Amino acid sequence: MEGHEVNIHQLATRVSMEIPLMLQYKSFSNDLQKAATSEEVRLVDFEHSLLHKIKGESLDVKLRNMVYYWLKERCSGFKSFTSEPLDYMKRFQESWEARIWKSIISMATNMGAPLAKGRLNSEQENVEENWSEFSQWDIDLSRFKPVYSPKDFLDCILHISSPNYNLNGSEKLWSSLASVPIKVKSLRELKCLFGDLTTGETHYGLMRQLELDGESYAVSSPKLVHFQRAKVGEIVDSKGLAPVAQEFLKKGCPTALRGTIYQHILGSHIAKEHLQYYHELRQAVIKSDLLIDRLTLKDVQLTAANDDQYFVFEDSLYQVLLCFNRDVGLLDLFERSNKKPLTATCKANNKNQDAIVVYPPNGIVPFHGFSMYVAPLCYLYDEPEPLYFTFRALYSRYFFRLHEISSHENGIVGLCILFEKLLHRHETQLWFHLRSLRVLPLRVVFKWLMKGFSGYLPAEQVLQLWDLLLAYDSIHIFALFAVGVLSIRKENLMKAQQPQIVDAVLADLSSIKVLPVLQLALSKEAF
Amino acid sequence: MRVLYCTDVEKSVLNTNFEKRGWQQVGPDDDWNFYWANVPTCRVIFGVESGYRMHDNQIISHFPNHYEITRKDLLVKNIKRYRKDVEKEGGPLGEKNEFGKYVHLDFIPTTFVLPADYNMFVEEYRKNPLSTWIMVKDAYVISKYIENPLLIGGRKFDMRLYVLVTSFRPLKVYLYKLGFCRFCTAKYDTSIQELENMYVHLTNVSVQKHGDEYNNIHGGKWSLRNLELYLESTQGKDVTTKLFDGMKWLVMHSLKAVAPLMVSDRHCFECYGYDIIIDNNLKPWLIEVNASPSLTSTTVNDRILKYKLINDIISVVLPPSGIPEAKWNKIPSREAYGNFELLLDEELAGVDISNKHKIDKHHAQNNLPKWK
Numbered sequence: 001m002e003g004h005e006v007n008i009h010q011l012a013t014r015v016s017m018e019i020p021l022m023l024q025y026k027s028f029s030n031d032l033q034k035a036a037t038s039e040e041v042r043l044v045d046f047e048h049s050l051l052h053k054i055k056g057e058s059l060d061v062k063l064r065n066m067v068y069y070w071l072k073e074r075c076s077g078f079k080s081f082t083s084e085p086l087d088y089m090k091r092f093q094e095s096w097e098a099r100i101w102k103s104i105i106s107m108a109t110n111m112g113a114p115l116a117k118g119r120l121n122s123e124q125e126n127v128e129e130n131w132s133e134f135s136q137w138d139i140d141l142s143r144f145k146p147v148y149s150p151k152d153f154l155d156c157i158l159h160i161s162s163p164n165y166n167l168n169g170s171e172k173l174w175s176s177l178a179s180v181p182i183k184v185k186s187l188r189e190l191k192c193l194f195g196d197l198t199t200g201e202t203h204y205g206l207m208r209q210l211e212l213d214g215e216s217y218a219v220s221s222p223k224l225v226h227f228q229r230a231k232v233g234e235i236v237d238s239k240g241l242a243p244v245a246q247e248f249l250k251k252g253c254p255t256a257l258r259g260t261i262y263q264h265i266l267g268s269h270i271a272k273e274h275l276q277y278y279h280e281l282r283q284a285v286i287k288s289d290l291l292i293d294r295l296t297l298k299d300v301q302l303t304a305a306n307d308d309q310y311f312v313f314e315d316s317l318y319q320v321l322l323c324f325n326r327d328v329g330l331l332d333l334f335e336r337s338n339k340k341p342l343t344a345t346c347k348a349n350n351k352n353q354d355a356i357v358v359y360p361p362n363g364i365v366p367f368h369g370f371s372m373y374v375a376p377l378c379y380l381y382d383e384p385e386p387l388y389f390t391f392r393a394l395y396s397r398y399f400f401r402l403h404e405i406s407s408h409e410n411g412i413v414g415l416c417i418l419f420e421k422l423l424h425r426h427e428t429q430l431w432f433h434l435r436s437l438r439v440l441p442l443r444v445v446f447k448w449l450m451k452g453f454s455g456y457l458p459a460e461q462v463l464q465l466w467d468l469l470l471a472y473d474s475i476h477i478f479a480l481f482a483v484g485v486l487s488i489r490k491e492n493l494m495k496a497q498q499p500q501i502v503d504a505v506l507a508d509l510s511s512i513k514v515l516p517v518l519q520l521a522l523s524k525e526a527f
Numbered sequence: 528m529r530v531l532y533c534t535d536v537e538k539s540v541l542n543t544n545f546e547k548r549g550w551q552q553v554g555p556d557d558d559w560n561f562y563w564a565n566v567p568t569c570r571v572i573f574g575v576e577s578g579y580r581m582h583d584n585q586i587i588s589h590f591p592n593h594y595e596i597t598r599k600d601l602l603v604k605n606i607k608r609y610r611k612d613v614e615k616e617g618g619p620l621g622e623k624n625e626f627g628k629y630v631h632l633d634f635i636p637t638t639f640v641l642p643a644d645y646n647m648f649v650e651e652y653r654k655n656p657l658s659t660w661i662m663v664k665d666a667y668v669i670s671k672y673i674e675n676p677l678l679i680g681g682r683k684f685d686m687r688l689y690v691l692v693t694s695f696r697p698l699k700v701y702l703y704k705l706g707f708c709r710f711c712t713a714k715y716d717t718s719i720q721e722l723e724n725m726y727v728h729l730t731n732v733s734v735q736k737h738g739d740e741y742n743n744i745h746g747g748k749w750s751l752r753n754l755e756l757y758l759e760s761t762q763g764k765d766v767t768t769k770l771f772d773g774m775k776w777l778v779m780h781s782l783k784a785v786a787p788l789m790v791s792d793r794h795c796f797e798c799y800g801y802d803i804i805i806d807n808n809l810k811p812w813l814i815e816v817n818a819s820p821s822l823t824s825t826t827v828n829d830r831i832l833k834y835k836l837i838n839d840i841i842s843v844v845l846p847p848s849g850i851p852e853a854k855w856n857k858i859p860s861r862e863a864y865g866n867f868e869l870l871l872d873e874e875l876a877g878v879d880i881s882n883k884h885k886i887d888k889h890h891a892q893n894n895l896p897k898w899k
Binding site: 132133212230254255256258259305306307308309311312313314315316378379380381382459460 | 679680681682684710742744745747748749750752753756757759760761763764767826828
């Protein structure tokens, strides 16, 4: 069992201690003080009149939301996230980190470049001037290669085995990860969790699809559904309560409201502090030159810049990702993950002052395709700040677990096991067919899971999938969806007689629609 | 009966489509049913000297006098004339604002045809000496440069829409849903030195291809659907719908402007490439109309798109029998539309052609173009 039950009093104490550390707290506390000194708040009836004032200014909503954000990030089901309980998982993660570190060092050595250095004044001016056009920067990246790809990471994961359990023959056949004791949900449990998707009620995403395909005439009253969703959405938006916004997403979101609804759920509505925080990160990019930036530039070049959906956002991605590399606030993540940041020695002028520093400053080494965590969000925001903080919140709530080895049920290993179990149990015929071709289904879907399907599905479909990720607050939707994709292509997969054909059948997901596929996956008989 | 086709445009997207339908290729002198012809060939076929008379089972991919819409000077002249006609009728469609601009029909950048409009140009130039003007291909047309284009990711783009006309009288127009935006590789900057960097200002792919940074995976092309998703997400549904309606409006009225002049030959259909620029108020401007939009594929997706385009054109222009037929009423079933959407069929709409402006008045009152 992971985590431990938290006593409600302890929890309250922690909340009241940690909420003041949140970025938007200062604005909130200023507003609160202003409210307290207003004429409407009277000394005679202080408590009542203050509360009344607080409600009138919607400050209670802000406070409730802050508690909600804290709970979502730090706690799940009133259980604290603790660090990794399994020693051998720790060891796997450590050796994986050692490999990454080694390749970064060898890259630095090959390039003859330091890991980080300050920029000269002239360089700083140059960077500042060209802030919004890194894509026009003339930097030679030809010798840079991504440090690791999803495939490398999967190879590492497939070597995980528990020293406490010997697999018997048939277990080996069904899963490479069968010995890892992560409890995953059954289809029955998933059906409960995602029950709202299969009630037969209209979902906005389905309606929109019909409309875009010009088949809205086939539906009885699409206009009405649109109108209704848009109206409800506007009310949800104006109230600004995060849990209500989350609930609203379950039935799909009108495109025009998605940006702001995400911000409500993720706490990325921009306060003064956010602007300042982002500005400081931007200054850090201007002042310092990190070797890891080249990896980021290279990754964007290899992925988004070559993608017909995202190439127009190339510069927005740089503005987010270069700042991200320097965001030391993200080091908090290490408190609740199995990762340890890599550290380097910082050479000082005085030998005795050499210091150990985390590298890169945010502790996160991007893999090949990392930019895909940001790319779909570029459709939602014009400005870098809301884009940055929305991405940052999504990353610290969900995505960071997708590239670390841990026994957390929301981690990538857990997702892999969930996927294998679901497929084995509910698409047994397909499973055995693929195994008879010596295809490990996980190999095909792993990159989808690791990048949340971004870069594989059309942008709008990725956003619909991420809507559900937020709505149900469950990353397991990715594994369920992966099973659905295989199910929907089952006919062609069953015809495949060679591994290459399997790859070919699953190479292009551009025609896949999220909702029907999920409904298909959820309609399988649970036994 | 096997359909015999002829083409002098050697593009694989054409031939693969014809072959898929089991058609047989013949030479121009043979008895063809379906001719995908280039403009010079059409000129010869329709020319008086050729004396060629098409029979009922022949259709061809151009109208005889498409230059009324594709030559910029004529297009401008026709639109100006159309606006005056509409204004004379006195309906709300011809309404002008306090600056003398048409409220509903102002969709081409201020353009002058020289030498006829020379004095007007000088007058306009004196009013705004800082404006940039560009000479269009034909050196005698001078057009005001859209100085406030909509930028996405800091980049300028123009749009390419495909419009199929199967008849001008009555007007039958279809708009292709798979249009795209063409992006500049370089960043947009209005400074004078940047004006010299031609790649920033000309988004035409054939020019862009010579820029260093041309990407042959996406070719700088972004689908209409992506544009719609982006605009709806960042700017809201209403303005996005208004923009897309505005583009349909512009297509419609540019065609209505030339319809009376077109030789409405029942053997003809034509696919136009509309080049449109959107300004930062989300207003679309018609830049030019091309009668032979490029069928060269720059990327894999481009090839798929153009293949589908040809497929859907054939599907709309053929009667249910699958055999070209000039006497057919040209009302295809919905299933035949493919990715086309019907913008207007005056026959279906029950419009009396001699009296068709009535319907425009009705639309102008609603302030929203609804043609279906």
